[in-house]
Amino acid sequence: MMLLLHRILRRARRMMNDAAMRRRGKRLSGQPRAPRALPSLEGLAGCATLVVTAHPDDEAIAAGAILARFPRTGVISITDGAPRRGNFARNAGFDNWMDYAGARHREAEAALALLGRKIEPLSNLGIADQEAAFNMVPAARYLAARFRNFSHVVTHAYEGGHPDHDATAFSVHAACALIAKQGETPPVIVEAPLYNAPGGVFQHSKFLPHPDAGPTVRFALSSAEQDLKRRMFECHVTQRSVFEPFDIETESFRVAPRYHFCIVPHSGDAGYNQYMGAFTGRVWRAHAWRAMRELNLVEELA
Numbered sequence: 001m002m003l004l005l006h007r008i009l010r011r012a013r014r015m016m017n018d019a020a021m022r023r024r025g026k027r028l029s030g031q032p033r034a035p036r037a038l039p040s041l042e043g044l045a046g047c048a049t050l051v052v053t054a055h056p057d058d059e060a061i062a063a064g065a066i067l068a069r070f071p072r073t074g075v076i077s078i079t080d081g082a083p084r085r086g087n088f089a090r091n092a093g094f095d096n097w098m099d100y101a102g103a104r105h106r107e108a109e110a111a112l113a114l115l116g117r118k119i120e121p122l123s124n125l126g127i128a129d130q131e132a133a134f135n136m137v138p139a140a141r142y143l144a145a146r147f148r149n150f151s152h153v154v155t156h157a158y159e160g161g162h163p164d165h166d167a168t169a170f171s172v173h174a175a176c177a178l179i180a181k182q183g184e185t186p187p188v189i190v191e192a193p194l195y196n197a198p199g200g201v202f203q204h205s206k207f208l209p210h211p212d213a214g215p216t217v218r219f220a221l222s223s224a225e226q227d228l229k230r231r232m233f234e235c236h237v238t239q240r241s242v243f244e245p246f247d248i249e250t251e252s253f254r255v256a257p258r259y260h261f262c263i264v265p266h267s268g269d270a271g272y273n274q275y276m277g278a279f280t281g282r283v284w285r286a287h288a289w290r291a292m293r294e295l296n297l298v299e300e301l302a
Contacts, residue, residue: 033212033258039188041217041253045069049152050187052143052172054132054164055081056108056124057239060232062192063154065225066251067115074121075112076146078139078168080104083129092238097128103238111235114228121146130276132167133284136291139167140174147175153187158259159196159208160270163284170261170288170301177300189256195245197271204245207254208266214255221249261288262302 049070053059056077059067067073082089082101089100105124112119125142127135147153155172156165169191176186191213195204207216221229229248236243262285264270270281292298 036212036258038214038255041190041214041255044152044190044217044253045219046071047152048072048150049154049190050074050076050121050147050150051154052076052078052168054078054156054162054168055129056104057081057111057236057242058156058165058194059108060111060229060236061194061243061246062156063251063253064111064229064232065221065248066219067112067119068117068225068228072150073117073119074146074150075119075123076121076143077108077124078132078135078171079127079129079164080124081129085130088129100238101126104236107236107238111232114231114235130164130279132164132171133279133287136167136171136174136287137294139171140178140291140295143171143175144178147179147187148184150187152190154190154192154253155256157191157193157196157207157256158261158265159193160265160272160281161195161197161202163270163272163276163279165194166265166270166284167287169256169259170291173256173259173261173301174291174295174297177297178295180300181297190253191256192251192253195271196266197274198266199268200271200274202271205247205252207252210257210259212257216252216254218250218252221251260302261285261292 045066051059051063051073053062059075080101081104082097084097089097092100094100125139153172156169158166158169160166172189176189179186193205193207195202196208198208226248233243264281270284273280292301
């Protein structure tokens with residue numbers, strides 16, 4: 001009887017704490033970030049830059065050509081590109097997700113090898129595709145340990161297009177916040193547009209407006225760079241249909257805004273509500289909230 005009473009009391013305290021934290025998060029998400037001076041990205045190609053994306057192929061879409069311009073660069077993929085649920089592996093011609101993940105890893109390596117340069121680090125965290133939201137805390141801590149040798153980090157915008165994109169954006173922002181809390185200067189977070197769906201209609205290669213973001217800087221790609229990017233896309237044999245909406249003439253970037261990850265990135269809910277089943281934007285934000293609390297970054301990210 002006493003054990004049951006203790007459990008009830010613990011649960012009641014936990015529920016009260018959760019309610020108080022939710023009120024705190026709602027208050028914080030309604031407050032604009034303090035004004036700040038934004039760095040210019042005109043010289044981005046001359047900076048030591050790490051590219052952190054959700055899937056093995058996102059780096060080719062976001063920054064495939066400009067990777068060749070950076071004086072020093074690395075690429076980290078958060079997921080292995082192979083969902084464990086559904087028929088993704090079978091539809092791609094594989095018997096199981098392990099073979100599919102292996103193929104995607106080899107495709108990414110082949111595409112990056114076309115750059116003909118050293119890429120370090122070059123790693124994949126091996127998190128299951130569509131499950132990055134379950135691993136934002138360890139991903140953030142892993143990234144924080146690898147950011148210190150780079151002045152800039154290129155990643156996804158928090159735009160509701162794919163839960164892994166949003167989770168990767170969260171992990172990068174959290175890693176930089178962890179570095180700042182230790183009294184060090186984190187890299188400048190630069191984001192590249194992939195896709196989003198404000199109003200339920202998907203759009204590609206276009207940023208959602210955000211009052212705290214820097215201006216969009218577009219790098220025109222030379223004929224040789226366009227050919228390089230085209231050949232990088234061709235290496236990703238299993239993802240051919242993915243590249244169709246993306247052009248190869250420019251690559252666009254902006255200084256990332258300081259997001260409130262407790263709220264939706266645009267009117268309506270996340271675009272992936274249309275194809276992720278029960279894993280909705282609301283569910284994603286619940287995972288983000290728990291990650292903020294565990295990392296002690298509620299003030300910075302809520």
